[in-house]
Structures are given as C-alpha cells and as structure tokens.
Amino acid sequence: xxxxxxxxxxxxxxxxxxxxxxxxxxxxxxxxxxxxxxxxxxxxxxxxxxxxxxxxxxxxxxxxxxxxxxxxxxxxxxxxxxxxxxxxxxxxxxxxxxxxxxxxxxxxxxxxxxxxxxxxxxxxxxxxxxxxxxxxxxxxxxxxxxxxxxxxxxxxxxxxxxxxxxxxxxxxxxxxxxxxxxxxxxxxxxxxxxxxxxxxxxxxxxxxxxxxxxxxxxxxxxxxxxxxxxxxxxx
Ligand code: 1GP
Numbered sequence: 001x002x003x004x005x006x007x008x009x010x011x012x013x014x015x016x017x018x019x020x021x022x023x024x025x026x027x028x029x030x031x032x033x034x035x036x037x038x039x040x041x042x043x044x045x046x047x048x049x050x051x052x053x054x055x056x057x058x059x060x061x062x063x064x065x066x067x068x069x070x071x072x073x074x075x076x077x078x079x080x081x082x083x084x085x086x087x088x089x090x091x092x093x094x095x096x097x098x099x100x101x102x103x104x105x106x107x108x109x110x111x112x113x114x115x116x117x118x119x120x121x122x123x124x125x126x127x128x129x130x131x132x133x134x135x136x137x138x139x140x141x142x143x144x145x146x147x148x149x150x151x152x153x154x155x156x157x158x159x160x161x162x163x164x165x166x167x168x169x170x171x172x173x174x175x176x177x178x179x180x181x182x183x184x185x186x187x188x189x190x191x192x193x194x195x196x197x198x199x200x201x202x203x204x205x206x207x208x209x210x211x212x213x214x215x216x217x218x219x220x221x222x223x224x225x226x227x228x229x230x231x232x233x234x235x
Contacts, residue, residue: 136175
C-alpha cells in the first residue's frame with residue numbers, strides 16, 4: 001500500500017519527492033523524454049493533476065508514464081473529472097484552509113461513483129493553501145482565500161484538525177508557480193504538531209529549497225513548475 005510506504009519512510013527519516021505533471025501542459029509525444037528525465041531524478045512518486053484540467057488524454061498520459069517509469073502514480077485532482085483508473089492512488093483532497101463547501105465535501109461526494117469503479121488507493125489528504133504573494137490558480141478556482149502565512153498557530157491548528165478529522169496526510173500548498181514557497185517556520189511548526197506525514201509544495205525552485213523544506217520537517221516535497229520549465233532541473 002502506498003500510504004504505508006509513506007508512513008514507513010517518515011518513520012525511517014527517508015525523504016520523499018514527487019514530480020507533479022500537469023496534464024494540460026503535457027504533449028503526449030514528448031512523454032518518453034519526460035519519463036526518461038523522471039527516471040534519472042530522485043523522485044519517488046509522480047503526481048498527476050492541475051487546477052483546471054478537464055480530463056482529456058488523462059488515461060493515455062498515465063498509461064505512457066507507467067510504461068516508461070516504475071514510480072507509483074498518484075492523482076492530485078482539482079475536480080472529479082480528473083480521475084483515472086490507470087493511476088495507483090489518489091490524494092483525496094479536502095481544502096481545509098477555505099470555507100467553500102464544494103471543495104470541503106461536494107466534489108468528494110460526486111467523486112464516489114467514479115472511485116467505486118476503480119481500484120485506486122484513496123488517501124485522505126487535508127489540503128491547506130498558504131498565502132504566497134500572488135493569487136494562485138487554487139485560489140482562483142476554489143474561490144477561497146489562503147491562510148495568512150503569519151498566523152502560524154492557526155495554520156498548525158487547522159492541520160491538526162485535519163488529522164483529528166481523519167486526514168492521513170497534510171499538504172501545505174503555496175500554489176503552483178507561487179512567488180514565495182511555504183515559509184520554513186510554518187513547515188516546522190506544522191510538522192511538530194501533527195503526527196501524519198507532511199507534504200509541502202508550491203514555488204519551490206531550487207535544490208536548496210527542497211533540502212531546507214526537508215530540514216524544516218517536510219516528509220515529501222512536490223516539484224511542478226521548476227521541472228516543467230527545466231527538464232534538466234535534477235541533473
Ligand atoms: C502545486 O504544489 C504543487 O500544486 C507544485 O507547485 O508548480 O510551484 O512546483 P510548483
């Protein structure tokens with residue numbers, strides 16, 4: 001089970017890395033080159049998803065990625081149309097930082113009949129959008145405001161509430177292409193307060209930032225834009 005592997009890695013202090021592929025930005029013909037670069041990278045997972053993607057070619061993208069890499073593929077969906085039975089699992093997200101019922105429960109309800117017809121491992125994930133300087137796609141699409149980066153206690157309290165509700169992962173998100181990544185003090189505070197694995201992503205553009213996030217307490221770092229913009233990012 002993927003979740004058990006993540007928990008085991010956390011226990012052993014082994015840090016995890018996900019490369020996020022936005023299906024909107026992938027050209028099918030270039031997937032083998034992309035997959036080759038992913039194979040050479042330190043990535044332990046591939047996440048597939050985006051805020052606005054409507055599901056075109058999703059199965060095909062995942063099938064091709066699976067042909068060319070051995071990494072587990074987890075869906076990171078912005079809405080129920082982004083579900084593919086071809087993946088290995090799904091981050092079943094609840095946008096805990098916002099107060100939009102669609103992203104707290106409605107999309108999840110609508111996803112049930114689709115998920116019941118798949119064998120995807122479903123991993124309940126509390127998703128917290130943190131203020132990062134500019135308006136991000138998550139903010140625009142979900143029509144919610146991020147949590148203030150300065151109210152660290154409220155952020156970690158929200159993360160802990162997610163854990164108490166039953167979220168098996170907590171994901172601190174600055175937003176794709178964010179001006180500023182999630183501050184290290186926020187990562188540290190949340191990681192000290194929760195017991196479940198902590199994912200951090202958004203606006204991380206250098207290897208040093210990845211290392212710093214791990215040192216602050218992230219168990220898994222997500223890289224999207226940096227790899228999208230430079231396929232040699234991990235070389
Ligand atoms: C976005 O956290 C991910 O949901 C990754 O963000 O594209 O900025 O790496 P970047």
